[in-house]
Amino acid sequence: MKSPLYIQTKSNFPGSIFIHEIPDCLKYDIIITGGGMAGLSLAYYLNRSALRDKKILIIDREKKTRNDRTWAFWQEGESAFESILYRKWNSIWFHGSNGFSRKLTLGKHQYKLLRGIDFYQFIHHELATNPAIEFLYSPIQSILSDNQEAIVQTEAGEYRASWCFDSTHVLQAMKPLPASGFVYQNLLQHFKGWVIRTNQPAFDPQVPIMMDFRIDQQNECRFVYVMPFSETEALIEFTLFTPALLSKKEYDEGLKSYIQEFTSIQHYEILEEEFGVIPMSDEPAQEQAAPCVIRVGTAGGYTRASTGYTFTRTQKRLQQLVHNLERSFDVSPVTHKAIPALNYFYDQVFLNVFLKKRVSTAAIFTGLFQKNPAPRIFRFLDEESSLAEDLKVIVSVPILPFTKAAIDIFKRNIQEFRQG
Structure with a gap:
């Protein structure tokens, strides 16, 4: 008789079921659920580690083939993805309230921009050289665990492994408020961006605008950032910290209004669009969601709740988890909280x-x-x-x-x- 299985939920393993045997051909050492930034970064670090010969399965709903997002982050020194950075800068503009504007020097830090499509293609190219790593594109139905293995149910079938690293769990901040019980503080960082091209020089490619608060705040937190690619091309992103999303029309109006009021641009074409939502929540994340299930990325609590920044912390945390697994594959790599108590x-x-x-x-x-x-x-x-x-x-x-x-x-x- 198999050990009871625990459904991956917010509380500590409250539900239990039993499952049938899975054929040996569907067993893996590691399953990664979610093929976004966190999941692919983890696969990259595993492939570069002493664990590269472990049998790994990456499960995602579909293959990412377009530039669906852009990561902007600061860093001292080089990142693992330095070779595919789209741009990097040594200074930034900050435009605040009461007329305060300043060009900020970054010292040993640099502000860096990484396009999603470049990241996806780079990782897939790297992993394609390792026959021990496989991809499965299928919706995930459930993630279960007993004390020996994790079991992932998809529309394509069931798969099990010694460890499942899950980046698909949705925090409370992204769900309807519960009818009763303790309610955590939840905000959403949501944004819409346009990559635009102008017919006249309009941007300084040497200095991005990290935050521009000169726009009408409407008693909320609203700002725009501008990442220049050249004198005539840039990503302009309208960002908010609020409990609820806007309508599509309101995001577009925010972008149009900024371009009209704070730039000299008269004519432009929209080359790309991106939209994203990041939970900003003090909900305690269960990184060790079940005996053999570990949440990573935003699902694992790596997002800075006060700002929504995730990329750099995710890279550090994943490298730490891989290092711990290298030392002892049979012991949980989660040895302390992702976010220090203070x-x-x-x-x-x-x-x-x-x-x-x-x-x-x-x-x-x-x-x-x-x-x-x-x-x-x-x-x-x-x-x-x-x-x-x-x-x-x-x-x-x-x-x-x-x-x-x-x-x-x-x-x-x-x-x-x-x-x-």
Whole structure:
């Protein structure tokens, strides 16, 4: 009789079922569910490790063949994907509230841009040289686990492995609010971008705009960033931190309004469009979702709840997991939380300020970049800053609203603890 299986849910393995035997030909060492940034990055690091001969199956709904997203991130030193970066810059523009604008130098950091299509093609090309790695394109129906193996049910059949790394789980922030029970703080970072081409020079290809808060905030958090590819071509992205999405028309109007009001562009054509939603939530992520199931990427809690930044943290965390697996494949590679407790508290406080609208978000970011060098902010957001640097960042935001938020969060955490 097989051990009971636990359905992958938010709580700690509450449901159990039994399954039938699966033929040996469908057994793998590792299954990766989800072939996006997190899943493919994990496969890349596994392929570059001592585990490259392990039998690996990557399951996704469909193969990614278009440029569906763009990742912009800062970094000190080189990334694993340096050779396919589309652009990188040594300085950035920040436009804040009350007329504050500054060209920020990045020190040892660089601001980098990676296109989704370049990333997908690069990873697939790398993995194609390893016969131990297979792809399956089929919708995933369930992910189960007993104490020995993970079982993934798809429309194409059932597959099992010693470990399943799942990037498909959806956090509460992306779901309807529960009817009862403890409700976490949930925001959405959502954005629409256009890659446009103009018939006259309109951009400075040497300096992107990382954040532009000059647009009408409408009592929300709204900003635009501009990633120039040349003097006549750029990605312009309209971004919001709000509890709900906009209509398609409102995103388009936001982009048109920015181009009309803050650029000299008269005529342009839209070459590409992209749209994305990133949960910003203090819901505790269950990275170890079941005995043999580990969530990765946003599903595993790698997204910075206060900003939505995910790419750099995901790369660091995945390399750490692969290193742990290399040391002992039979032991869970999750040895500590993805987000340190102190940084989790910082994120909770920021979310509280955003959701309660205690102070303008534009004023918060303006204070941060007006009173701190950009590298210090980057180290703070990457959890690489010292306590002294943390304090300098903290005192650069409005003290009273953040103190009220911190007290509110302390009370909420006590309440959650008492509720179990």
